Amino acid sequence: MKREDRSRIREITRLQEFSKQVKAKLTQVVEEFPSIDRLNPFYLELTGILVGVDKLKQSLGAVHNCIPPIDEITDKHIMALKLSTDFRQMKKTRSAAKGRISSILRATAPNLDFIIEAKKVLSKLPGIAPNIPSIVCAGFPNVGKSTLVKMVSTAEPEIAYYPFTTRKLIIGHLKVGNQNVQIVDTPGILDRPMSERNDIELQAVAALKYLANVIIFMIDPSEACGWTFDQQLNLLTEVQRMFPLNPLFIALNKIDITPDSQLEIARARLPNAYEIIAVNRIGVDQLLQDAIKEVDLKPMQESIDDYLKTLSGE
Ligand SMILES: Nc1nc2c(ncn2[C@@H]2O[C@H](COP(=O)(O)OP(=O)(O)O)[C@@H](O)[C@H]2O)c(=O)[nH]1
Ligand SMILES: [Mg+2]
Structure with missing residues (x-):
């Protein structure tokens, strides 16, 4: 084989390999990202607060759009290599192609960084x-x-992190009838x-409207x-205002230690409230059964477990 032919094969192979690796990396970054359009509204809302949905879509689109020009540069330079007869020229052609592909990568580096960072942030969303x-x-x-959650949860409640480092959600699991329910x-x-x-x-709190099928206000x-x-009535009013569409049950707790006079006042103000003793589970099961009747059991369109698995790379 002639020297030019050996050079040509070598340079074409190198260029193809380089182009292939770059494209694989870009595709991976985009495709590994869970589809934003199919996100459950609770997570979509949190994604919006934490990283910005528009910015995220823009970055994913920008990275995706790098692929056609890379293909074009690769094809054009491979064509040039095929026609070239000078092995020094071949080397130059290959590095010119590499240079142009690299500059596309440099230009989109902020998008790549943003996507990688977003993925990190979103993987910490509460599970x-x-x-x-x-x-x-x-x-x-x-x-x-917490007493209520622990009392009714069949297993040790799990802890999930809310988008504020110090905020946690504690999730208990239970069955009401044969329906699995979580109490948060x-x-x-x-x-x-x-x-x-x-x-x-406030936005992150508001996102809970998508999660809370029922609110129990204690x-x-x-x-x-x-x-x-x-003071407790004031907070109740605020929560009702913030979640006007979520069914809300009021539970008067600790009625074992509430003096009659105070209980009478509470009953007069909140005639629909349930009366419970969380520590002894008294009144609790009735409350849960009635609460769960309010839940619309239509299955959600998308299972979020899969989404979280994608994020954590499992
Ligand atoms: N007497 C009485 N104490 C209760 C009852 N429920 C909870 N407690 C106590 O109230 C305190 C605060 O309860 P906790 O569940 O930690 O409240 P949280 O901050 O709302 O989660 C604890 O010492 C509980 O044991 C109840 O029904 N009766
Ligand atoms: Mg607590």
Whole structure:
């Protein structure tokens, strides 16, 4: 074989290999990203807050659009290599092609960085299955939310992280009839006045509307929790305003230690409230059964478990 022919084969192979690897990397970044259009609304909302849906779509599109020009450059230079008869020229042609492909990569590097970073951020979203009916607990600290969740959960409740590093969701699992249900305790999220929150936090709280099939708002009329009955009513009003479409059940807890006079006041103000003793599970099962009747059991269009698996690279 002539020297030119050997060079030609070598340079073409190198260029093809380089182009192939670059395209594989770009395709991988785009295709590994879960489809934004099929996201469950709860996660879509959080994705919007955390990274921005438009920016994310733009970056994914930009990276995807790099592939045709790379193909074009590759094809054009391979054609040139095929026609070339000078082995020094061949080497130059190959490195010219490499240079042009590299500059496409450099130009889209910010998009790649953004997508990789977004994936990292989104993989920390709370691992909740929105396709399982969810009861979300609200109410001031110490009213008995964790006690309720622990009491009814068949297994040790799991912890998931909300988009604020210090916020956790605690998820208990139970069966009501033969329906799997999750009950979500939200320390730091639905247990203080909305006025104490910044916009981003409010948005993240609002995302819960897609998750909460039912909200149980707990009130401690004994005030042993450290909050007055009126303060608790104010928070109730805020939560009702924030989630006007989610069915909400009110539970008066700790009626074992609530003086009669205070219980009478609470009953008068909240005639539809359930009365429970979470520590003894009294009244709790009736509350859950009635709450779960409110849940629309239509299956969600998309299982979020798969989405989270994609993100964590399992
Ligand atoms: N007497 C009484 N105490 C309760 C009841 N439910 C919860 N507690 C107590 O109230 C305190 C706060 O409960 P916790 O579940 O941690 O409240 P959370 O902050 O809303 O999660 C704990 O000491 C519980 O044992 C109840 O029905 N009766
Ligand atoms: Mg708690």
